[in-house]
Amino acid sequence: MQYSSQAVAKPYFIAAIGLFVGQILFGLILGLQYVLGDFLFPEIPFNVARMVHTNLLIVWLLFGFMGAAYYLVPEESERELESPGLAIAMFWIFLVAGALTILGYLLVPYAGLAQLTGNDLLPTMGREFLEQPTITKLGIVVVALSFLYNIGMTVLKGRKTVVSLVLLIGLTGLAVFFLFSFYNPDNLVLDKFFWWWVVHLWVEGVWELILGSILAFVLIKTTGVDREVIEKWLYIIIAMTLITGIIGTGHHYYWIGTPEYWQWWGSVFSAMEPIPFFMMTVFAFNMVNKRRREHPNKAAVLWALGTATMAFLGAGVWGFLHTLAPVNYYTHGSQITAAHGHMAFYGAYVMIVLTMISYAMPMLRGRTAANSNKSQVLEMWSFWLMTIAIVFITLFLTAAGILQVFLQRMGENPLPFMVVQEKVALFYWLREIAGLVFLIGLLTYVASFFVGNDEPEAKTAG
Amino acid sequence: MQPSDEGRAVPGAAIAVVAEILYLANLLIAPGFAFALLLLLFLHRRRDVPPLARSHLEQTLSASLWAGLLLILVASLILVLGGMHGAHTWVILILYFTLCHSTLVVFGAYGLAKAMAGQCWRYPLVGRPLARGCREIRWQ
Numbered sequence: 001m002q003y004s005s006q007a008v009a010k011p012y013f014i015a016a017i018g019l020f021v022g023q024i025l026f027g028l029i030l031g032l033q034y035v036l037g038d039f040l041f042p043e044i045p046f047n048v049a050r051m052v053h054t055n056l057l058i059v060w061l062l063f064g065f066m067g068a069a070y071y072l073v074p075e076e077s078e079r080e081l082e083s084p085g086l087a088i089a090m091f092w093i094f095l096v097a098g099a100l101t102i103l104g105y106l107l108v109p110y111a112g113l114a115q116l117t118g119n120d121l122l123p124t125m126g127r128e129f130l131e132q133p134t135i136t137k138l139g140i141v142v143v144a145l146s147f148l149y150n151i152g153m154t155v156l157k158g159r160k161t162v163v164s165l166v167l168l169i170g171l172t173g174l175a176v177f178f179l180f181s182f183y184n185p186d187n188l189v190l191d192k193f194f195w196w197w198v199v200h201l202w203v204e205g206v207w208e209l210i211l212g213s214i215l216a217f218v219l220i221k222t223t224g225v226d227r228e229v230i231e232k233w234l235y236i237i238i239a240m241t242l243i244t245g246i247i248g249t250g251h252h253y254y255w256i257g258t259p260e261y262w263q264w265w266g267s268v269f270s271a272m273e274p275i276p277f278f279m280m281t282v283f284a285f286n287m288v289n290k291r292r293r294e295h296p297n298k299a300a301v302l303w304a305l306g307t308a309t310m311a312f313l314g315a316g317v318w319g320f321l322h323t324l325a326p327v328n329y330y331t332h333g334s335q336i337t338a339a340h341g342h343m344a345f346y347g348a349y350v351m352i353v354l355t356m357i358s359y360a361m362p363m364l365r366g367r368t369a370a371n372s373n374k375s376q377v378l379e380m381w382s383f384w385l386m387t388i389a390i391v392f393i394t395l396f397l398t399a400a401g402i403l404q405v406f407l408q409r410m411g412e413n414p415l416p417f418m419v420v421q422e423k424v425a426l427f428y429w430l431r432e433i434a435g436l437v438f439l440i441g442l443l444t445y446v447a448s449f450f451v452g453n454d455e456p457e458a459k460t461a462g
Numbered sequence: 463m464q465p466s467d468e469g470r471a472v473p474g475a476a477i478a479v480v481a482e483i484l485y486l487a488n489l490l491i492a493p494g495f496a497f498a499l500l501l502l503l504f505l506h507r508r509r510d511v512p513p514l515a516r517s518h519l520e521q522t523l524s525a526s527l528w529a530g531l532l533l534i535l536v537a538s539l540i541l542v543l544g545g546m547h548g549a550h551t552w553v554i555l556i557l558y559f560t561l562c563h564s565t566l567v568v569f570g571a572y573g574l575a576k577a578m579a580g581q582c583w584r585y586p587l588v589g590r591p592l593a594r595g596c597r598e599i600r601w602q
């Protein structure tokens with residue numbers, strides 16, 4: 001670690017991992033409720049568990065992005081963070097606000113929570129992923145602005161690199177698009193139209209810039225390939241992201257009451273969205289092939305290559321699968337969507353955060369470059385367990401989705417929704433088993449932080 | 463690992479990259495047409511190019527042939543044996559095709575990354591033993 005203020009990243013990473021465990025536990029509850037409808041009812045209804053699962057995901061990824069930025073930016077800017085104290089204060093505010101919100105979901109009926117938090121004053125609640133009480137949303141804005149100030153000042157006053165500028169643009173975009181969560185028109189078409197400006201323009205727009213810059217940073221550090229080469233790749237990747245992803249938003253405007261031309265714009269542009277993800281795969285492997293040194297942190301390199309591959313499969317391939325309007329006409333809102341959502345979120349954003357944690361955490365904990373061999377071996381086991389588990393979750397959900405579409409939406413005698421759900425229950429059971437493997441992988445991951453700490457650092461072989 | 467400086471191109475790298483791009487194009491945008499070009503390139507140039515290029519030509523041709531077998535022949539077989547109207551046919555066919563196709567594309571991405579770095583690479587399962595003069599180089 002070159003700058004002492006990079007240390008503020010550590011609590012962010014620890015909180016991220018803790019909330020990740022919570023997310024997965026609620027995922028397992030949801031999965032069981034799919035097959036045992038009254039499991040934990042009335043204590044934790046499905047809609048509440050779903051909200052907790054998805055909101056924890058978003059919140060811990062945000063913790064991860066912020067931690068990543070706090071670690072990366074001082075090193076790129078070659079100066080200390082503008083205000084480490086502000087970063088720590090915001091950490092606690094975000095953590096407490098997040099915890100209170102989750103407790104609110106679990107302890108108060110949702111309508112009551114809306115009343116309690118004064119939703120009538122500025123109604124923003126009740127929409128998927130944006131369920132947070134308005135006051136929590138305001139808190140998120142405060143945290144995001146302080147964070148941007150802190151990171152922005154550090155970047156602007158220090159050395160400016162392509163990596164840190166792309167990261168800054170991505171993070172600014174993240175904050176700006178979140179503001180659309182405050183726009184909640186009565187007109188359902190308008191509501192949905194701008195809801196996607198948060199959801200889609202995040203994951204298929206500005207978050208991809210964050211992903212690209214973190215990946216580039218870790219590759220520069222672990223491969224020793226010239227910065228200029230890596231920056232060129234980064235430029236092309238983010239250009240392709242924005243060229244395809246912005247108008248690609250149209251793939252959500254097929255059936256919500258927007259004009260028909262969106263079926264063309266959405267199909268054509270979103271069909272090209274896999275390109276930047278594909279380029280990331282070639283990029284990451286090409287850089288590792290050209291590496292000038294062996295980095296002792298093999299686990300971090302594995303995570304980086306894993307991210308590049310799984311993001312392409314989850315976002316690129318499974319996204320393309322249902323993105324053309326004539327296909328989406330049948331698959332819209334089916335289990336195919338959930339299959340894609342799981343592999344894309346894991347492959348792109350979970351894995352890039354874990355890549356950064358894997359790279360930075362050894363230094364944050366006092367190592368010079370890497371953990372002991374023992375710890376790394378366990379970490380790599382967790383990589384494979386979680387990654388293979390998410391692949392199987394995706395495959396089982398895809399199978400369920402194809403059957404669902406076939407039985408419920410095609411043919412002469414389409415069956416009712418619930419009849420079909422019973423027929424695909426086998427796949428939901430299999431998904432739950434794969435989910436258990438995921439949990440085992442995650443616990444292995446957590447364990448990797450506690451083993452081999454008294455053993456010497458891994459050295460580069462030969 | 464071989465140190466390969468950027469800038470100083472390894473002999474045969476350009477043709478190796480072209481071979482990988484044609485392989486990918488055959489899978490992604492110009493099925494058949496890109497394969498025909500790859501086949502022509504293979505037949506005409508295989509003997510007079512450096513080992514790196516020969517190796518990539520051989521690997522991509524072999525993988526393309528396998529791709530044809532797996533994606534056209536086996537997929538048609540699933541359809542014929544399962545029947546157009548069985549729900550399970552479609553579950554198996556779509557899963558099978560997506561898995562096979564995306565795995566082959568990811569192999570192509572790895573192959574392209576290798577070619578650009580001036581290194582040989584053997585396609586897993588669908589490749590061929592490496593050409594002489596090509597030492598297999600792993601990423602770790």
Ligand code: HEM
Pocket residue numbers: 128203204251252270271273274311315316318319320321322323324328331332333334337340341342344345348349
């Ligand atoms: C890392 C990037 C991505 C992530 C995290 C992601 C995640 C998601 C999620 C969670 C949903 C469900 C939203 C809902 O609740 O309705 C979704 C929907 C969708 N995604 Fe993605 N996605 C990504 C990239 C892509 C790409 C590159 C494509 C196209 C090639 C794509 C195509 C779609 C489509 C068409 C839908 C709508 C499905 C429907 O009609 O039900 N996604 N995505």
Ligand code: HEM
Pocket residue numbers: 024027028030031034050053054057337338339341342345346347350431432434435436438439
């Ligand atoms: C133990 C593993 C997991 C299980 C059993 C599980 C289960 C579930 C279930 C049952 C849903 C609700 C789907 C619905 O409303 O019909 C869901 C939604 C969701 N989960 Fe998970 N999950 C797991 C892991 C994950 C992971 C690791 C991620 C992210 C990387 C994730 C991201 C999501 C997202 C984005 C949604 C919303 C999907 C959509 O709108 O289609 N889950 N999950």
Ligand SMILES: [Fe+2]
Pocket residue numbers: 200204248249251252
């Ligand atoms: Fe989208």
